[in-house]
Amino acid sequence: MVSMVNPLSLPKVSTVSTCRLPPVHGRVAVSSVLTLMLVLLLLGCATTGPADAPTERPAEGPETTEEPGDRDGALVIPTVPPRPGIGPVEPAPEVRAGDQVSAIRLDVDPILLQVGESVDFDGLNPTPVDREGRPVPQARILVAPLQGRVATFEEGRITAREEGEIQLTLAVLVPGSGGQPEPRLFPKRIVVRGAPVASLEVVPPPLTLYAGTSLSFSVRALTAQGTPRSRVEVTWSSRNPEIASVSDGGLVRGHRPGRAALLAAVEGVEVTHVVEVRENPVRTLEVSPSSGSVRTGDVLRFQALARDEAGREVTDIAHSYSVGGALPPTGMGALVHDDGAFVAERPGDHRVLVVAGPHAAEAGVRARPRGVGERAQATGVGLLSRQPTSDLAVFRGRDGRDYAYVGTHAGGGKVFVWDVTDPDHLLLTDSVRVEARGVNDVTVAPDGSLAVLSGGGPGDQQDALVLLDLERPARPRVLARYREGLTGAVHRTFLEGSLLYAVDSGTADLRILDISNPVTPREVGRWGIDAEARDLRDFRIRDGIGVAAYGDHGVWVLDVGDGRWGGTPTAPEVISSWTPPEGHIQVAAVHRNADGHHYLFLGDERFGCPECISRSGPHEESPRGAIRILSLADPETPTEVARFEVPEAGVRNLHLQGDRLYAAYGQGGLRVVDVSGELRGDLYRQGREIAWFPTGHPSGFTPNAPMARGVRFHRGHVFVSDLNSGLWAIRLVPLTAGRVP
Template identity: 35%
Template sequence: MFLRSPLLASALALATAGTPAAYAQERVQVVVSPTELELEVGGSIQLTAEIHGAEGEDLRAEVQWFAPGDGVTVSDDGLVTAVRPGESRVAAMFRGQPSWVTVRVPQLRAARIEAGVAGPVYVGATAPLQVAAYTELGDRVENAEFRHATSEPATATVDAIGRVLGHQPGRTTLTISAGDAEAQVEVTVEPNPAEDYELVASGDLSSLSTGDVAALQVIGRDGQGGDIGFQPLWSVTPGGAAVHPVDGRGLFVAEQPGTYSVTAIVGPAITRTVAVRVEPRRHTARLEIVGSGITTTHRAGDTWVFEGVDGRDYAYIGTFYHDWMKVWDVTDPTQPVLTDSVQLDARRINDVKIHPNNRLGIVTREGASSRRNGIVFLDLSTPAHPTILSEYTDTVTGGVHNVWILGDEDLVYACHNGTSELVILDIADPANPREINRWVHDEPVRSLHDVIVQDGYAYASFWNQGIYILDAGAGTHGGTARDPKLVSRWVSGQGNTHVAWRHGKYLFVAAEIYPSDWDPNAFGPIEARGYVEVLDMTDMDDPVKVAHYTVPEAGAHNLWSDDRDRLYVGYYQAGLRVLDISGELRGDLYRQGREIGAIKTSSPEAAVPNWSMTWGAQLFKGRIYTSDLHSGLWIAHLVQEELVP
């Protein structure tokens, strides 16, 4: 978890860990100029750092430069180069304290356009243009303003929203432009064979709930009874619902209960309308807190829960800017008992994972005073009091933010802070782990934050470079767990891709956004932001965003799901949230009322009183376990209730 980059988090921790106590008492600070600037992509500027408060000493050699995210890069001496459009920040670090510079990089113009027409164009009917504009870097231009022209207006025309209307049989060339980019599409207008039209639906349109998806389609029939497909324009009234066009179908979904009128417009004189009745979405469970282990002196990190070899249940929790891992006995989830604290040379123990054999634990380490970070292996022979079995630092000394254990393969996938590479370790002999491979994409800037492996696919979260999907044993693209191969990539238009979780045909991708003025060394409320985007993975080579889940004025973090189609989200200051993800997913899941329950994981006795920063969730023996950055361990469960008519 961090502002924009695990790399900067590690750097901050290193700087702080190595700072003598006397430095903290000095009134010496670094001042950078300029503090705000604008650069074109590819442009550079030299930043200068002055040390204020020093008595005749030149301390500039102690300044370290960092650029979180991938919008800009910065050299060791402060030369900033713009890489991608957007707003980025550069930090000059001096004795554990950052001084920030804001860098704005304007959006590039469209350099190329990809265009086509969805389906045939018939006389008297319309079909949509499919158009996208891209910059010279390959980034999609959001909200591009397209212009349309046709070589034969008597044959077909294009309206302002990009729909092609056929007027008479024949051929015409459509020209689509945006900025200096241009593309042409050849269109053939065919005679319309339909003599009748029918609007058909999947399911009963009188018994939907908010969030339910109903598929609508217009079928044309010719004189012999054959079916003809159309690509109509859909509209719905009143507000509170939407129809998403997909492959000729209209996928209706409502956020508010009520009666809606849905119209399919095939052409200027061809329309069909249907009524849809929607009831409020109802849930049969509520979320309750079972127990907690409140921390008062430090902040908590990741949690993993398991049954130990002694038959008792344990929750191991890392710490944030502290040097121990906490061991809780949660056999009685209503009364967690702290049994041990394992101290490590670290300023941050972000991630905790347990091997499926429950005999081996792994914790990630960042900010070691020796500057040799990596991961630590724990012997769980006595799970209430784990001991250090070994360490691995050789090729991941820059720190590891997150790991994933592939138990059947005795492998660990580790996210290396220093190089942002996915390092693959063989842990068949955990006393002597060894690197066997590594994977990384070839983009010029990268920031690997997290990885999960589910059903033979690895999902690597590369922050603003998006999700990289790897064949890690599924065998569909020639990959194995030891030698993964790229399947596809998906990039969020909003960036900050933090973690992913696969459930059924969907991939849930969480983005994390910390406030730009957040001070990692200060305890206090944090106004995080974030969201969860939902990708349809039916075609692994072409992920498609279909829905999103955003709690207003809060920040998303880690995810989990169960076999009852529920998604569990640590939503920082909005607490632990449970979401109904059953059936087809489309649109705004929060506004559709798909939330089953929510609780705040806050306490007046916490390190930061009465302010939730819920980290994530893990299901274990019917309970939901989570840690809170400010308050430690929390245990909850869903209580089933009767559905009252």
């Protein structure tokens, strides 16, 4: 038996208790949403909506008296009583059978497809087998959603979309500790090949090949339909190697003046390209500046100047930069880019070398420590131990006090209202229940008058959007519920004036609502891309430029009021798009730092990758990903210039203020990064990380398991919501001499 499991399309589920299961923790933690959904689906959980489900209340702690008409749902004070004992649970027959499975056999393994082809998964005859290779017919095979552009799995069919390789995760459930089911995973490879190559075109660089210099040539391979092939192996050769030789990677070196024929071949298709090698006119080469002093992470720009015998500048000669240990040797610890931008990762003396054919010049750079470290200190914790936590909003209320609204995930269906005016003593004042599996996002208007909760799921009874009146921010009141035309959840929202931009997971489109009358929101615009298996994750606006994070389809930069590209707030126009070679863009934010540099920050969160191994086992519990930084100096051509990457963690959310980046970095907790000045290279290695804080808690929903989800900087404190522990208030303080941070 085979089931496709997609967390976004499952029937609505309120809490684990709805399915008559004990609280889930340990290896089947809700830090893996997919793992939880596998358990719920296989056991045939009840599909009772949140409105029908009983409210889980703590065994002890006060309860606020509800005022008529003041809110929906009941206030739950999340005190931290010890977890009740969990007795043995008799596993379902499918789970008992799953314990015998040691492999899942396919008729074709790995699965080989060509772009455009599809195959019925059942046609591959997926069979769970035991150690002796005997079928286990009672075991039920679950199929996790595919992430990536390479292939899609829809309605039981695998369809090849793009060249490359992707992992298909199959699973059976087996008895875990105390009889609780947990997944046993069986990854399978899907290899997608492109259509046959029909023609080739050699692409030369825009420089002159002089004797003694080298240039990199590339090949553009096209199918019979004119579609470019991105992953091809090129075989190079030269018919005149005494004039110009070529390496396996297409690096052509000129030896003496003349003409040489280069031959490139791909899959039996060949093309010939003639290059001309000219006499080298360069007699001197200089580099400027000849020396410099910087902090690690700062950019120092070098310029090479080649001159001929008459002293004229030669501008079309290829030159290359390199960096190494210097005076005295310090080993590698710096980079210099093709445009001459130098950046040090380690303190010490570095040598920059520029070469143009037989000529060379060098410069020395002394790099000193960046010295931006601070210590992150928790001042208050709003512990939520009975349900997983989602995103948050932090704001100054109209009553002059500060508040944090914190959502809940995977059946929580509530937003908790915290008074955080005193970050040392967080005070819970209220909660709002919504008719949804969870609250994905919380957005508050800049003037503190209105809040928007996003959630929902399949079915009209789900609250996709809930608008709250914040006249009394300690006890918000529901103004309106909006679900018109929303067939799935709303993942994120963004408020710009009287317009609400909602990320509709059902259609993967951006829905634009006029909420000038918040009691009756109305749709006034819609935008989306035309792509298979698209997945819109986030949308934000800064100075008339919008950015839409489209998962595997990259980021799209939009004119939503800037006007130079014809866009308006209700009718966005595409300026550009950028897709990473790998990764799943979860969040995007535009920022201009104090030095005027215009950047686009992208958070990558990949699940199910081969390296996504967590300490508790299942791949899906341990995302990976970097923060990619693109220059928006020209919004029509975004260019990746830098990154910040924490090993063994994935990015969930970003917040930028001033020259600091605050990142909710999943199991990496809170990360605070210095993003001042020009950004190039690896910020993590350059010492730009200011502070970090692990947001796990021993009494959390999943104990001692950080999974930061949302982050905001507000009035001197960093507020973080963590999936497994709730709300944190964190203060950054100077490092104490001699103290290990």
